[in-house]
Amino acid sequence: GLEKGLPTFCDKPIGETPAGTRRILEFARKNKAPIMSSSLFRHEWGTEAALRMRDAGEFGPIEYVIASLQGGYSHDAWMVYGQHPAWMVVTLMGAGAEAVSMYARESDCHALVTYPDRMPAEIWYGRPGGDFYYNHTEVHFQKKKYEYTPAIEGDFWYGHHYEMFRMAATFREMARTRIEPIPHEEILEVTAIIHAAAKSRQEQGRLVRLEEVL
Numbered sequence: 001g002l003e004k005g006l007p008t009f010c011d012k013p014i015g016e017t018p019a020g021t022r023r024i025l026e027f028a029r030k031n032k033a034p035i036m037s038s039s040l041f042r043h044e045w046g047t048e049a050a051l052r053m054r055d056a057g058e059f060g061p062i063e064y065v066i067a068s069l070q071g072g073y074s075h076d077a078w079m080v081y082g083q084h085p086a087w088m089v090v091t092l093m094g095a096g097a098e099a100v101s102m103y104a105r106e107s108d109c110h111a112l113v114t115y116p117d118r119m120p121a122e123i124w125y126g127r128p129g130g131d132f133y134y135n136h137t138e139v140h141f142q143k144k145k146y147e148y149t150p151a152i153e154g155d156f157w158y159g160h161h162y163e164m165f166r167m168a169a170t171f172r173e174m175a176r177t178r179i180e181p182i183p184h185e186e187i188l189e190v191t192a193i194i195h196a197a198a199k200s201r202q203e204q205g206r207l208v209r210l211e212e213v214l
Contacts, residue, residue: 001033002027002028002031002035003031003033003034004031004033005031005032006033007033007034007035007036007037007148007171007174007175007178008028008033008035008036008187009033009037009171010024010035010036010037010070011037012037012038012039012083012084013079013080013083013191013194014037014058014187014191015191017191017195018188018191018192018195018213018214021187021188021191022188022214024190025184025187026202029184032152034174034175034178034179034180035180035184036174036180036181036182037052037182037187038087038091038167038173038182039083039084039086039087039088039149040084040164040167040188041084041085041087041088041135041137041161041163042087042088042091042160042165042182043162043164043166043167043170044148044150044159044162044163045148045150045152045159045161045162045163046137046146046147046148046149046150047088047091047092047137047148048166049148050137050139050144050148051091051092051094053100053139053144053146053211054092054139054140054141056127056145056157059141059142059143059144059146060141060142060143060144061141061142062092062093062110062139062140062141063118063119063140063141064118064119064120064121064122064140065088065089065092065093065121065122065137065138065139065140066121066122066124066138066140067085067088067089067121067122067123067124067135067137067138068082068085068123068124068125068127068135068136068137068138069082069085069124069125069126069127069134069135070083070126070132070134070135070136071125071126071134071203072107072126072132073104073107073109073125073126074107075201077108077116077125078194078197078198079095079127079198081125082123082125082194082197083190083191083194084135085123085124085135085137085193086123086190086193086194087127087190088135088137089113089121089123089193090186090189090190090193091186092137092139092203093115093118093121094132094186095185095186095189096115096116096117096118096189097113097114097189097192097193097210098114098115098209098210099113099196099207099208099209099210100112100113100114100151100193100196100197100200100207100208100210101197101200101205101207101208102197102198102201102207103201103205104134104201107110107126108124108125108127108128109124109125109126109201110122110123110125111122111123111124111125111193111200113193114207122151123197131155133149133150133151134149134150134156135149135150136148136149137149137159142154150163188214189210190211192210192214193210195213196208196209196210196212196213199212199213203210
């Protein structure tokens with residue numbers, strides 16, 4: 001599809017590595033093919049509401065984000081499903097992360113995503129304790145904390161169907177207009193965060209700069 005310039009959706013993990021992701025994005029650009037890749041979480045009702053709050057500026061800028069995915073951590077699971085909370089961080093905070101430090105213990109892990117110009121964001125994979133929501137996101141604005149799960153009115157499946165519909169609708173709009181809804185730098189940064197975090201865990205939680213894996 002990309003070679004023919006067709007609008008294309010690439011599921012996670014696009015390219016598997018930062019180098020592979022960059023090659024796919026460059027190939028799409030070369031062939032003038034609109035490309036979309038993201039987490040389903042980007043299209044949750046709560047994410048859309050948080051983005052509206054951010055863009056309206058009523059509660060001030062976002063100061064930091066805590067994105068959690070429940071379920072047991074493993075290296076292989078992190079490389080695929082860790083992309084979900086990483087996408088929450090990049091979607092809400094924008095591109096511009098500088099480095100990542102990650103620590104894992106048993107079936108839980110915690111990653112700190114740092115920036116040169118703002119407070120860090122946190123990612124939990126297998127966050128311990130609490131009720132099971134599959135994923136949970138906290139958005140800390142200057143004047144308000146907004147938190148959400150996939151559920152709408154307490155119904156997980158209602159919310160899950162909504163986010164699937166919204167992802168499909170976003171892709172259809174891209175196919176119609178040929179305007180990409182997600183910046184390439186955000187797609188590449190998510191892949192880099194995942195790999196920098198994995199490298200950090202292997203090196204006892206060292207703060208690994210994204211440029212080391214890009």
